[in-house]
Every structure is written in C-alpha cells, then in structure tokens.
Amino acid sequence: MVEFKLADIGEGMHEGEITRWLVKEGDRVERDQPVVEVQTDKVNAELASPVTGTIRKILHAEGETVEVGSTLFIIEPESEGAAVAVRPVIEQPAGSAVAAGQTAAGREVAELEAAPRAAMAVQRERRVLATPHVRRLAREMQIDIEQVPGTGPVGRVTEEDLRRFVQALQSGVQSGRKADVGHVGHVGHVGHQGETDAGSGRGTATSGEASRQSEQTAGHAVPPVATGGRMAEEPEERIPLRGIRKKIAEHMVKSVSIIPHVTHVDEVEMDALIALRDRLKVYAEERQIRLTFLPFFIKALVIALKEFAMLNASIDDASGEIVLKRYYHIGIATDTEDGLIVPVIKHADRKTIFQLAEEISQLAALARQGKLKLEQITGGTFTISNVGPIGGLYATPIINHPEAAILGLHKMEPRMVVRDGQGVIRTMMHISLSFDHRLIDGATAVRFTNRIKELLENPDRLFLEMA
Template sequence: MGTHVIKMPDIGEGIAEVELSQWHVKVGDLVVEDQVLADVMTDKAMVDIPSPVHGKVIALGGQPGEVMAVGSVLISIEVEGAGNLKESATPAPVKEAPAAPKAEAVVESKPAAAAAPRPAPVCQGPMVAREADERPLASPAVRKHALDLGIQLRLVRGSGPAGRVLHEDLEAYLAQGQSNASTPVAAAYAQRNDEEQIQVIGMRRKIAQRMQDATQRAAHFSYVEEIDVTAIEELRAHLNEKHGASRGKLTLLPFLVRALVVALRDFPQMNARYDDEAQVITRLGAVHVGVATQSDVGLMVPVVRHAEARSLWDSAAEIARLANAARNGKASRDELSGSTITLTSLGALGGIVSTPVLNLPEVAIVGVNKIVERPMVVKGQVVIRKMMNLSSSFDHRVVDGMDAALFIQAIRGLLEQPATLFVE
C-alpha cells in the first residue's frame, strides 16, 4: 500500500491562495477516480477538485473556510502500489461551478461518481443517536421545514446520500409520532431556545466582502423613476402571440436590455468601469449587461455579452441560457464576469423601491421593481395603467446626479414609446 498526496492546484490567473469551501469526503471514506473530493473558492468561481485515483482517505489538509496556499497538501489517499508520497500529480479541476453562496458550514453532499439511485425514505427506528453538537446533512429548505415543524434534525434518520435528511424523512418522523409538537400549528406556538451558528465561508464570504467593499469605496446614490409600461407590455403580448411558438416567449428583460443599449448611446459615462486606485475611468463601447439571477443557491450575475449587437429574441435566448446555466451550476467564470453595467430585478417580489448596491468597478446598476396596475390621469381621464419603478444606483465619484436622472428618464421614454427602441 502507498499514499497518494493531492496538493492544492494552481487554478490560474496568478492566484496564490485558495479558500477551501467544502469537503465531500471524510477520513475513512473509500473514493473512486473522478469522484469530487472538495470544493475550493477563487475570487470568481467555485471549483470542484476530483480524485485521480481509487483509494481510502487517510488525512484531510484543512477545514472549510481555511485559506490554503497553492501547492499545500489538500488530501492524502491510501492506494494500491507505491503511491506518490514525494510528489503529487495534482488533478486539474474538472468543473467550474458558479460562485454559489453557501451560508451554512455544512451543505448538501454530492454523491460519488456513478452514484446509485436515491433510496426511498425509510425511517429505520424511532430516532438517530447523534451527539448534541453533531450537525446532520440537510438542505436549507429542509432545515427551515424542520424548524417550522418543531423537529430537531439530529433526531431524524436521513435516507439521502451520505445520510442526508430529506423532506420525506421529516414526514416519516412525524408519522411515527416522534415530534414534540403533534401538529405544525402547535409547533408554531411552542417555546424555542435553540441557537444556530453559521460559518461565513466560501461564496457567502466573498459576497460579504464585495458588498462591504462596494459600500465603503463607492459614493452610492440612488434615483427612482416611475414608468408607464402599459404600451411595452401590450407590444410584448402581441409579439408573443404572433411569434412565441416559433421564436420563443419574450419577458420584459430583453426590452430593458434593449432600452439600456439605446440610452447608453447618449450616456456613455454609465457604461464604464472606475479604477479608483489608478484614478482612471474606462468607458466601453461594448455593452456587457450583467443580469442578476436568483437561484436556489443564491444570487448570481451572468453576463449577456455584446448586448448592443443582439435582437430581442437573441437577448431573450441568451438571458434564458445563462440563467439556466447559473441555476444548474454550469456557468463558467467567463460567463459570470466582465459586465459593464448591471440589471437587477426581483420579479414579482420587486417591491416599490429598492437601493441596489453597485457591482464594482461598474458605476451604474439599474434596478427593476414589480409592475402594478394603478389608476392614473391621462389627458384628463382616470384610467388603469400598468406602472413600474426603476430604482437605480450610481457611483457619485463618476456620475453626476443630473446625468443619472436624465439617463433613467431616457430609458423611461424608450419604454413608454416602445417604437423608439427600434428607430435608428
């Protein structure tokens, strides 16, 4: 028997240190070639580290949240034969996943390569003997469900991969009458004294650092403008009815992207990056629109590149492709970086007003609030119109307040008179 040592790989881009975000194995586990061993975090993305060998894990080189130098020992695996104890043939990362926020120190484990089908949930006994401080594997949704039901997760037997607790396991536990609260209604009024500490590591740490850095370095100011989107919504409905089956359905987002592109022709200072260390503003001709996308693992911002050269349907298809890639963990670092201006929306949850935080080094971010029907006075008559606010933020070091207001009002004019979006 020998030992195969895997070292922290060189991810590239001149990175000297990488954060260990999550282990997918523990000491004593048997692993197979290409099985994901750990996730490591760079400034831009989460990277999976695979095993190049079959063997047994005998040592782990760090803890989640630890920043490790490139070339330091990541994991040791006992293998048949001599191994490579003197020098590791460090595997190249096989998959770049998007920078997924992981607010909890322990999250869903990934099954080994060629994993078996997930077993049906079976509660094999009244409770599981776990230590009081032992944290069972479960998704954030399952944890919230357990809290709502008044169930202590450490008492529930998990039927998922690596013993992960599933929603079905909670239901099986309740069916056996082991919950302290017989019904969800009773649980809602039960006294609680539990506490939970959540380690801020991985992408959640990166997000916290970036947001703090953005608010400390940039001179934020916000501007809110009300827009009548009745006409653009009528146009969208008409285009979907006529071309939706052959070209795909249009949401409001590609129209907003088009409005940005057209408005930026007169306000190029908004499509810029500011290097505050070098005191240099770089205005860009290319419009690379970052579109904030909510997923189960958190907020991601894939980038629609060269929006200035895309039609409505081309933009719609690219937005859909990128959103799907981000939500499924398939977006690359290049697809999640390089934006020149950002468009952010909470959709139906958009509220009335928001104050978006700039995505440095960009100098503008356009926030979309929800569409609501309201009575409005039009030509002396009270009529029902579809109204929407744009709540946008700017870097006052680069953008003057008057220019910001005129820029958003230009977008307003384009959306309220949608024909002007396509008049050259």
Template sequence: MAVSFKLPDIGEGIHEAEVVRWLVQEGDQVREFDPLVEVQTDKALVELPSPLSGQVREIKAKAGELARVGEVLVILGEAEAVQEQADRAEVISAPILTAGRVLATPAVRQLARDLMIDIRLVSGSGAAGRVTKEDLLAHQRAQQEQRLSDAERAEESCRSTAEESVRSQALPSIDTMTPTTTRVPLRGLRRTIAERMTKAAFTAPHVTSIDEVDMTELVSLRRRMNKLLEPSGQKITYLPFLLKALLIALKEHPYLNAQLDDERGEIVLRSDYNIGIAIDTPDGLIVPVLKGAERRSLLELATEIGRLIELAKRRALAVEEMRGGTITISNMGPLGGLFATPILNYPEVAILGVHAMQEKAVVYQGEIAIRTMMYLSLSFDHRVIDGAEAVRFTNRIKRLLEHPDLLVLEMG
C-alpha cells in the same frame, strides 16, 4: 507512495476557498480524474478531480472549513503501495474542473451544438462523468416533456398549497415559550457577497435616482409577440426589452458604461457592453454577465438570459461567465415591492433596478385612466456620474419603454 493533494492557485487573485462537500470518503478507491471535492471560491463553485488512481488515505480539510492556496486537502496513496508518512509525501496540484468544462468527445460536442443544447446542463453517464450521445438525446426528451408538463405541475402546486393551508389551520398551536438561537457561519457565497457589498458601499459614494415608467404599451407589444411565438414554443419576458432600452441609452451616455481606476485616477470608458444580471438563487445573489449584448436580437437575448439563469441556479456557471461586466441590471419585479436602492456591483459605476409592474389610476392624456406603471431606480457612483447625467439617462430609458415602437426602430 503517498501524495499530498493541495489546494491549487485557481487564479483571479483568489487566495482561499471554502470546502463545500467531499465527494469521497477515507478508504475509498478513486480513479484518475474522478471528482474528489467541491470548493467555493469568490467566483464560482469549483470541482477538483483526483490526480491519480489510488486510495483516499486521509481527508485533511473538513467540509465547511476555509483552506488557503497551498494547504493540503487530502492524502492519496496508490492502492498497492505501502503508506508512507505524510511529511515524505509527494505534492501534486489539482487540475481544475469548473462546472463550465465537461468531459465529452468532439462528436458529442458537435451534436450538442446541432441540437442547440448547452452541454454543461447535461448530466454525464459515461466514465468520470463523460457526456455521451445518449445523454444528449435524453436531455432533449426531458426538455420537451418539461414544457408539456409545466402547466400540469402549476395546477397541482396550487391545489397542494390550498390543501396544506387547510391542514395547517387544524394543527394545534406549538409551544414557543423557550427561545432558541442558531448561529450560521458566514461562509461561501454569502461571505463573498458580504465582502463585495461592504467594499462597494464604503468605496463609491452612492446616489439613487428613481422614476416611474408607463409600461402599458410594452405590455401590449410583448403579448402580441408571444402570441406569434406560440407555435415555436418560445416565450419572451420583459427583460430583453429592458436590456435593449438600456443598451441604446448607454451608447448615448458612455459614462454609465464605465469603471473608475482608483489606483491610476482614471475613468475607463468601455466600448463593449457586457450586462450583469443579478439573479436570486437558493445560495444567494449571483451575477452572471451577458456579453456582447449589443449584437444580439431580442430572441437571442431571451435565450441567453434563460441559459444564464438556469446555470446560476445550478451553480454551474464558469468563472468566465461571471466577470467582465460593465453595468448591472437587477430585476426585482417578480418579487414585488415598490422600489429599492440597489448597491453597485463594484467597480462598475451604475446599476439599474427594475421593479414590479402595477395597474394604477393615473392622469393620461388629460384624463384618469388605468395604466400599468413600474418604478426604475438607478444607483450610481457620484464620483463619475452627476445627478443631471443620471436623470437624462433614465429619461432616455423611460421614453424607449413607454414608446416600444420607437424602441424597435432604434434597435438597429
């Protein structure tokens, strides 16, 4: 018996997906639930497993092609059976395994919780990729070794970069007289980003408000906190402080934590605070959503941010972790640059851009002083938010960041 394995309806209004990579070849024998193919949807990278044990007869959709829901991806057949014609093949839809769902026993899942390990970050060595107890313990050891060797790798990287620079200066020049052109298909995540940016730019009238913040006191506070955290091996970045300031300001300015329902002509004020965090990955911009941010402490925010960043860079985010955002923060500080005007993550009505901190000579308390300064840029939907409201909102964030003792007092 032959089986036509079709692209299933993955939900979320998705009608097509790009075939990213086949994990099998024609003629291979597979077992039920073995991974067959990775497809890229508008939301996440999805792995589709085999619905039966048998042989891969014919791959219909090649890597790099777009497939619509209901189109045949591959023909499978039982190894012992005689191959039937494709037009008589039985149709089976694929069970969906996103990266957020892994195979593991309840006992192993409980052990992962006890060890405070995100089981989705663990590579399974068991049957069909099942995560075992040994996998968890090996992952824990690797994390410990990683922390110990980070400093050594950083030093080696600097040394290698210097040596490479010396070697490159000695190389002969390359003849570049003949121009070449490369065409790259607009596919996968890049295509999704292009569509969303176009919709946001041509749907919501964007306005951007920019302000400068004195981060000197917060730099000092963070340094003291990290000193206290050294024995535990934890470290806190500036992003949790920024999130706390953002949350306090959102509660006082609810129209920034809203959406515009164009069809019904209504502004939807959200009572939950789900912060999208724009992350630059090798595959493009990904925005996981940190949910229930207002209920988390600084350390809990730091831990959750780290987890989401790691999952995003591994393309291992579950669909649920990429939807439901109420406002987005884009931290461009590590990349440098003075400031930018970010585009809304539609249908949200505001996005906060955070930029690089720089030491500057400024007037402070009537004298010239060296202070650590940073630009904030707030892009907002002018249909929902007026300029005065946006400025009051950023002023509130600015005051909290410039007076971190006040920020800590108001966390509540």
C-alpha cells in the same frame, strides 16, 4: 505520495471554502473521481483525484477557508515508485470533475501532461442531485441527504424536500410517542427563504474553536428553559455564515465601503410595451422561446449606455484611471437557493430580442442548478436587478463593484395618473438607478434614466434605434 493543491485560477480569486468532503482518509479513489467540493466567490467547484490511489491525509475540515497553493489532501498512487509532480487545480462549476494535481511516473504522467488542465465530467453512482447550499442545510439538520426523495428537476433535492423529510420524521416520532409529545426532539429547522439566505445576526466561525461551536449549534433551535414559571431563554437558531452567502456579504461590504451610492427613482408607463410583447409572444412560442420583458429592457439599456459612456465605466483604484468600456456585458441578478448569482450576457448589443430571451432562460436555469461556468459570471459592465416578478414598489440596489451603476426594475401595476389634464389608469413601473457619485453626477443619471424611459414608453422608437 501526491499532494493535491488548490491553484490560482485567475479572476482575483485567492481562496476557497471547503464545503464538503466526498471521501474520507483511507478511501480508495479512481482517477477523476470527485473528492471535494470547494466554494469560491465565483463558482462551486467539485475537484477530482488526479490518480487512482488511496487518500492518506485530508488537511482541511469542512467549513474551513484555504488559500491558493494550500495542499487539500495527500493521495498515495497505486503505481509503485510514484514521483511527486505539482500541478495546479482547475476550478469548474459543481457537477464537474477536474483532473489536476500531481501524477505518478510512466504512462499516467504522460497522459496528464498531454492534457494537464482537462475537465472531465464524472457522474457518481447513487448520489442524489442537490446544490451545495441544500447539502449544507442537510448536514446542519443532521439529515442523510441520500435518503431524501427529490422533487426538483431530474430528481434534484430542494429545501422544500428537506422540510417535508423533517416533518415526516417528526410525525413518525410523535405518532410513536403520543404519551410524551411534549418531549419529542426535532431534527432541525429551516426558516423561510429570507431567513435561510440572510443569516442576519448569526454567528460566524472565525477560528478553529468558533468553527467547532458553529458546527455544534448549526441548524438546532435552542430550547427555552423554564425557571420559576418564566422563560429563561428565547428560542433562536444559529447558522454559520459560509459559502455564497458569505461571499455576497463580503462583496456588498466592499461595494458600499468604496462606492458613494446615490439612487435616482422614476416611473415608466408600460402599456405600449406590454401590447408589443403580447403581439410578439406568438412568434416566440413558435420558436419555443419564453419572451419576457427583460430583453426589451436590455436593448433600451444598451442604447442608453452607448450615449452615456460613464455609466458603462469603472474606476481602476490601483492606477487612478477611469476605464471606459466599449463593450456591453449585462449582468442579470438571479435569485437562487444559494443566494444572488449574477450571470452575464456578453455583447448584448449584438443580439436580437429572441437571442437575448433564449440566453436569459438558459443562464437562469444554470444559475439555479449551480452549473454556471466561470466565464458566464465574470466580465460584466452593468447589472440589472429585476425584482418586479416578486413585488415591491421600489428599492435602492447596491452596485456590483467595480461597475458604475445598477438598474432596479420593480413591479408593474395599474395606477391613476394624469394625462392631458385627465385622470386615467395606466400600467406603471418604478425603476431605480443606483450610481457611483465619483463618476456620475445627478443630472447625468437623470438624463440616462429619462432616455431609458423614453425608449420603453415608445417601443416603436426602440426598434428603430436598435443596432
């Protein structure tokens, strides 16, 4: 028998959540066939069987959090006389399969020894494409996701596809039972994006019993009970706090618990930068590059970070040291169906505007598809949260611990301002800098923000000062 264990893959991760078993006990699996989906605080992982054989025991249920070193499942290899050899699991993003675990004797062992940590992509036949978040919603709504037509990229099933599928089922039931419309049950309900992602006020499975209760209530609206003409209960919905949303919650609590946050807000006149971007879009389109404002923001930020080193630092709490970083890895907070993901652009100071624009587009696409690699979401030194395309005047972003600050970019809109004693219309944008008050004084934060503002309002100067 071979025990398949969850391994420590570094970056401070010590546990993972079982989001979905792709097989059941008694199933025969091929070597490198995906067996289980695991969610960590960094990436989604689809882990594969190390050998061809039969799944004899599954040791953890879906929704259960397991520690590194725990055995996930036991498989009986088809080769006789199999020897148990423990081998660590390599975690890869959802969509890849990993050859890891223990192996049998003979040629199969020799092959795995030659490449013990090789990640081997295996495409499963007849399995629809969907993120773990969407798959979880489908389970909670009691929908067979394999039956849902996908309208996303390359046929990927989205939340909206689930909603349409539920509506179609409800319409079919109602049309067949018009005489009893008031008693038609529903498959489940998914609220708008904010409700689905936030899970505010929902229950969390913290034990075996709580987990079972959450499974029973997940995705089902509690119907109101009429008693004496009055409503005995208000309708509500309970969604388990799991996966990326749970990890985001834990990370945010840690950040605000450790870091004394202060937020400074200013506004930037954007007309000159808008005019420059519009002129450069022609050249970007010739290269098939989507040129947004974000590359310009990154360049201005890097110039300011080089002048105000403490903004690109962190505190090593264990050693009591301030770590000044002479490299510039800029995280870009990205909204996805699974929650807020922060892909990182490494060495942003060494890249051109066009190179930054290309990498931003590529990382954002991978984030929304759940295909980011571990190295693409770690190592950041400073984060930008660009909510301008969504809207909002300004906000107070939470620092991405252990970084020292985060810059929020908000919507651009025409506003009346005073220039040379005259009221004029300018396109203005608020920026919010949240900073760690243990490292950064208020005066330093204001000077840092002023420097960014100066470069954005005078893009000719920005180009002159680019490295």
